[in-house]
Amino acid sequence: MATTRTAQTHWEGNLLEGKGTVALDSSKLGTYDxxxxxxAEEPAGRTSPEELIAAAHSSCYSMxxxxxxxxxxxxxxxxxxxxxxxxxxxxxxxxxxxxVKARVPGLSEEDFQAAAADAKANCPVSQAxxxxxxxxxxxxxxx
Numbered sequence: 001m002a003t004t005r006t007a008q009t010h011w012e013g014n015l016l017e018g019k020g021t022v023a024l025d026s027s028k029l030g031t032y033d034x035x036x037x038x039x040a041e042e043p044a045g046r047t048s049p050e051e052l053i054a055a056a057h058s059s060c061y062s063m064x065x066x067x068x069x070x071x072x073x074x075x076x077x078x079x080x081x082x083x084x085x086x087x088x089x090x091x092x093x094x095x096x097x098x099x100v101k102a103r104v105p106g107l108s109e110e111d112f113q114a115a116a117a118d119a120k121a122n123c124p125v126s127q128a129x130x131x132x133x134x135x136x137x138x139x140x141x142x143x
């Protein structure tokens with residue numbers, strides 16, 4: 001069964017001096033301030049499209065990684081994923097670094113790296129971001 005999630009943004013003014021809010025409508029978790037400076041300079045208590053992409057990518061990756069290993073009979077004790085999304089004004093999103101650390105009893109380093117790469121390739125958000133030329137992965141299996 002397909003699901004649709006909705007967010008909406010209200011914006012006032014031009015790009016550089018304007019400001020807006022983005023509301024997470026489906027979950028009703030909140031409304032967040034957004035502005036150009038929060039993208040290209042310091043966040044100063046506001047979010048950005050890139051931060052929202054980072055949140056989506058890190059959570060999707062963690063789910064795909066856990067699911068892939070469960071399908072191979074492994075139990076993931078913990079997985080912590082960080083997504084660093086780089087935005088370059090005038091160019092757009094120029095790179096994403098996924099950093100994952102996981103605790104998976106009985107999993108070899110080789111199988112861990114293979115599962116990490118598989119999750120990167122197959123997580124739906126990774127696939128949606130296929131236009132980003134440089135998505136890298138750093139994966140560490142914790143003892």
